[in-house]
Amino acid sequence: xxxxxxxxxxxxxxxxxxxxxxxxxxxxxxxxxSRSLQSAQHCLEDQDFGTAYAHYLLVLNLAPExxxxxRETFQFTLFKWAEELASLARIQDLFNCYExxxxxxxxxxxxxxxxxxxLFRMGFRDEAAGYFHKALKLNPDFADAKENFYRVAxxxxxxxxxxxxxxxxxxLIYQKAIEKVVRSGCRTVLDIGAGTGILSMFAKKAGxxxxxxxxxxxxxxxxxCDVVAANNMEGEIKLLPIKSLDIEIPxxxxxxxxxVVTETVDAGLFGEGIVESLIHAWxxxxxxxxxxxxxxxxxxxxxxIPAGANVFGMAVECKEIRRHxxxxxxxxxxxxxxxxxxxxxxxxxxxxxxxxxxPYTTEKLSRVPGGYMPLTEPFQAxxxxxxxxxxxxxxxxxxxxxxxxxxxQGGVLDAIVVWFVLQLDDEHSLSTSPSExxxxxxxxxxxxxxxxxxxxxxxxxxxxxxxxxxYLRIQKISVLTxxxxxxxxxxxxxSSGNEAELCSxxxxxxxxxxxxxxxxxxxxxxxxxxxLNNVPYHECFNAAIGKVLSSLIPTRESLSMDVDGHNREMNxxxxxxxxSSYTTHDPLYVLDVSxxxxxxxxxxGKLGPVKAYSSVEKEQHQIALNIISEANHFPKETLEFWLxxxxxxxxxxxxxxxxxxxxxxxxxxxxxxGLIQQEVMEKAAISRCLLHSGGxxxxxxxxxxxxxxxxxxxxxxxxxxxxxxxxxxxxxxxxNQFKVPVRVFLDLATLPCVPLSKPTELLRxxxxxxxxxxxxxxxKVQVSKSGHVTAIPFWYHIHLYEDIxxxxxxxxxxxxxxAVVLDKPIQVQLGDELxxxxxxxxxxxxxxxxQ
Numbered sequence: 104x105x106x107x108x109x110x111x112x113x114x115x116x117x118x119x120x121x122x123x124x125x126x127x128x129x130x131x132x133x134x135x136x137s138r139s140l141q142s143a144q145h146c147l148e149d150q151d152f153g154t155a156y157a158h159y160l161l162v163l164n165l166a167p168e169x170x171x172x173x174r175e176t177f178q179f180t181l182f183k184w185a186e187e188l189a190s191l192a193r194i195q196d197l198f199n200c201y202e203x204x205x206x207x208x209x210x211x212x213x214x215x216x217x218x219x220x221x222l223f224r225m226g227f228r229d230e231a232a233g234y235f236h237k238a239l240k241l242n243p244d245f246a247d248a249k250e251n252f253y254r255v256a257x258x259x260x261x262x263x264x265x266x267x268x269x270x271x272x273x274x275l276i277y278q279k280a281i282e283k284v285v286r287s288g289c290r291t292v293l294d295i296g297a298g299t300g301i302l303s304m305f306a307k308k309a310g311x312x313x314x315x316x317x318x319x320x321x322x323x324x325x326x327x328c329d330v331v332a333a334n335n336m337e338g339e340i341k342l343l344p345i346k347s348l349d350i351e352i353p354x355x356x357x358x359x360x361x362x363v364v365t366e367t368v369d370a371g372l373f374g375e376g377i378v379e380s381l382i383h384a385w386x387x388x389x390x391x392x393x394x395x396x397x398x399x400x401x402x403x404x405x406x407x408i409p410a411g412a413n414v415f416g417m418a419v420e421c422k423e424i425r426r427h428x429x430x431x432x433x434x435x436x437x438x439x440x441x442x443x444x445x446x447x448x449x450x451x452x453x454x455x456x457x458x459x460x461x462p463y464t465t466e467k468l469s470r471v472p473g474g475y476m477p478l479t480e481p482f483q484a485x486x487x488x489x490x491x492x493x494x495x496x497x498x499x500x501x502x503x504x505x506x507x508x509x510x511x512q513g514g515v516l517d518a519i520v521v522w523f524v525l526q527l528d529d530e531h532s533l534s535t536s537p538s539e540x541x542x543x544x545x546x547x548x549x550x551x552x553x554x555x556x557x558x559x560x561x562x563x564x565x566x567x568x569x570x571x572x573x574y575l576r577i578q579k580i581s582v583l584t585x586x587x588x589x590x591x592x593x594x595x596x597x598s599s600g601n602e603a604e605l606c607s608x609x610x611x612x613x614x615x616x617x618x619x620x621x622x623x624x625x626x627x628x629x630x631x632x633x634x635l636n637n638v639p640y641h642e643c644f645n646a647a648i649g650k651v652l653s654s655l656i657p658t659r660e661s662l663s664m665d666v667d668g669h670n671r672e673m674n675x676x677x678x679x680x681x682x683s684s685y686t687t688h689d690p691l692y693v694l695d696v697s698x699x700x701x702x703x704x705x706x707x708g709k710l711g712p713v714k715a716y717s718s719v720e721k722e723q724h725q726i727a728l729n730i731i732s733e734a735n736h737f738p739k740e741t742l743e744f745w746l747x748x749x750x751x752x753x754x755x756x757x758x759x760x761x762x763x764x765x766x767x768x769x770x771x772x773x774x775x776x777g778l779i780q781q782e783v784m785e786k787a788a789i790s791r792c793l794l795h796s797g798g799x800x801x802x803x804x805x806x807x808x809x810x811x812x813x814x815x816x817x818x819x820x821x822x823x824x825x826x827x828x829x830x831x832x833x834x835x836x837x838x839n840q841f842k843v844p845v846r847v848f849l850d851l852a853t854l855p856c857v858p859l860s861k862p863t864e865l866l867r868x869x870x871x872x873x874x875x876x877x878x879x880x881x882x883k884v885q886v887s888k889s890g891h892v893t894a895i896p897f898w899y900h901i902h903l904y905e906d907i908x909x910x911x912x913x914x915x916x917x918x919x920x921x922a923v924v925l926d927k928p929i930q931v932q933l934g935d936e937l938x939x940x941x942x943x944x945x946x947x948x949x950x951x952x953x954q
Contacts, residue, residue, distance in 0.1 A: 280527035428549035441734035503567035561585030633917035647903035764795035777921030809897035814856035
């Protein structure tokens with residue numbers, strides 16, 4: 104138990120008081136305040152935070168002069184009471200407490216930030232952003248609020264907004280298409296999914312008398328209001344904070360409009376709901392389409408920009424896509440992955456899932472590490488006319504279109520890549536092709552579930568294309584080999600040949616299918632599959648765990664353990680035959696609390712007399728690990744699932760048993776995004792208290808490396824660059840409020856940049872010896888090439904044990920890299936020296952250039 108001492112200054116008791124009734128009131132007030140403070144202190148000692156909070160409210164209302172004296176203790180009490188209320192799901196009471204606290208301390212950045220954290224956890228991201236923003240205005244150097252605001256900014260204003268607004272060509276083509284139809288006589292315009300309002304402003308500038316715009320996101324709606332006002336169009340564009348499906352006539356707009364403009368399309372064209380919103384618009388918001396063979400003006404009929412789209416696809420080989428969607432190894436660090444477990448990524452699981460899961464991932468193919476190789480010529484997968492209501496309504500109900508495409512280049516079939524050409528009108532179009540310089544990424548449909556992925560010229564790739572659940576789906580991908588000469592150009596059927604030839608052809612048909620009843624399908628995130636494919640990662644852990652265990656096992660000479668990197672597998676039978684000590688000594692306890700699917704506990708179990716605990720949560724992951732354990736002849740008691748031993752899952756780090764400590768605790772230190780995990784140093788502090796003598800935390804320490812680069816790409820992806828790319832409209836100052844200084848999920852190997860220095864050590868974080876850590880340091884970096892420093896990419900060496908470490912920038916790494924993007928470029932010359940100021944606070948690292 105702890106005691107919080109509260110020091111405060113009561114009014115001088117020797118001061119003369121007013122006579123009579125007033126003097127009695129003052130004495131009573133002071134007596135009540137004093138008693139309430141004492142009661143609050145006792146409640147805190149008893150951890151009765153709710154009652155303590157009530158006492159402090161009374162004190163602060165009766166004696167406002169004590170605010171500065173009790174501020175910190177009041178904050179502590181509020182936060183503890185709020186945690187209890189949150190755990191009891193008393194959400195309204197929680198928010199009432201914060202409102203009361205902010206009435207007393209309206210300019211307290213710590214309370215504002217804490218309120219924002221609760222709102223963010225409950226999904227109120229717009230409201231949370233407001234409190235984080237206010238906390239930062241009150242204290243621009245408040246690290247917690249800064250990190251929280253950056254985190255919520257990524258949710259509220261997605262990074263593609265910056266990239267698209269910086270795409271001058273995209274903006275110009277949209278402007279020309281809108282100008283053309285408005286100047287031909289179109290009078291009323293509705294912008295669906297307005298974002299910053301740039302398309303609405305194009306319409307207004309072109310001369311449209313009536314412009315309406317709707318935007319569902321509260322943050323983007325408010326941003327658009329500011330942008331429209333700053334461009335002197337506040338009274339000329341009516342902004343609605345609702346989705347288009349909720350617009351009613353005449354409640355929201357007075358009449359049907361003659362033009363809808365929108366760019367609610369994603370890399371897979373339909374993923375942002377353009378089909379649903381346009382069906383509703385044609386039925387409720389747009390004038391009727393132009394009748395055929397009638398010459399009427401644009402003001403008298405409805406139309407949409409974009410008018411339509413042509414969807415294209417291509418089969419490709421790409422190792423980077425492959426390693427994120429197919430497990431390509433059968434054995435990892437002497438652990439055999441059972442054939443009865445088939446791992447798949449969410450894109451495959453989406454086919455049979457009851458939930459609506461996006462059936463594709465996205466990549467900018469021009470920047471994929473290792474590149475890609477086309478296996479077929481591009482083919483047209485679908486066309487859609489956004490000005491045809493019946494066609495839009497039939498998209499979701501029509502039968503899938505069967506497509507067959509010939510293989511022109513031998514290789515490994517890894518994915519079908521899809522892009523589209525957006526036809527704004529009969530004159531203007533935008534292409535998202537991987538060969539174009541565009542802000543768009545491409546949709547990637549990974550191929551999974553085939554017995555053999557190799558193809559050769561003359562083979563045929565077959566698939567079905569449809570629009571289902573508002574997504575473009577490429578499904579039932581199959582390959583027909585060319586030996587049999589079967590003509591399947593349009594249908595996935597065989598129409599010629601004798602019976603024997605037909606059977607042979609059917610045998611050669613490789614079709615994506617689910618496992619039979621004996622198999623176990625296990626869905627992993629793409630990063631988890633990349634981790635499972637990361638052989639050096641598992642070999643390094645195998646070596647490090649083996650060395651630690653060999654130093655802890657008392658009779659290690661009796662155990663057949665080789666930790667020199669060649670054969671680290673424990674031969675249990677041999678060790679038990681040579682010496683019975685294996686069965687008589689207590690096992691060593693290993694805990695893996697790394698996030699997601701991990702086979703490290705099984706690796707540890709093969710290296711000695713170990714009781715290994717996995718922290719995986721999902722039932723199918725636990726089933727898969729049990730199957731792999733059995734396939735490797737593990738005793739059932741060797742592997743257990745840690746969460747089943749915890750009464751409170753939020754308290755992950757605790758003893759294995761009341762009288763036992765851990766030999767190894769494995770922590771996740773680096774996120775796959777390239778950032779340091781939240782609260783990792785706090786977890787390390789707890790872990791150190793749970794290790795027995797000689798026990799280790801993995802990793803033991805982490806070294807961050809970085810270098811100076813010049814990269815225009817990072818600049819354009821991080822902030823809107825003035826008014827030039829937005830064609831003179833003043834948007835940058837408003838959306839740039841939501842820029843973040845760090846870009847994540849980067850591939851440094853393919854990042855368009857010019858290195859201006861060699862890699863330099865920036866920071867060392869020691870999890871075993873925290874006294875070696877420094878919260879602030881300056882690093883001198885020698886400039887090796889003249890240029891303009893725009894960013895500082897960084898990555899890590901994760902040191903497990905002695906000289907065994909992992910490099911998060913390696914080709915096999917499942918981690919991505921990150922970069923700090925400077926507010927302004929810094930011109931440097933060869934031989935210059937730049938001083939970087941590295942600040943480390945909790946799990947957050949900031950890098951600034953000292954001028």
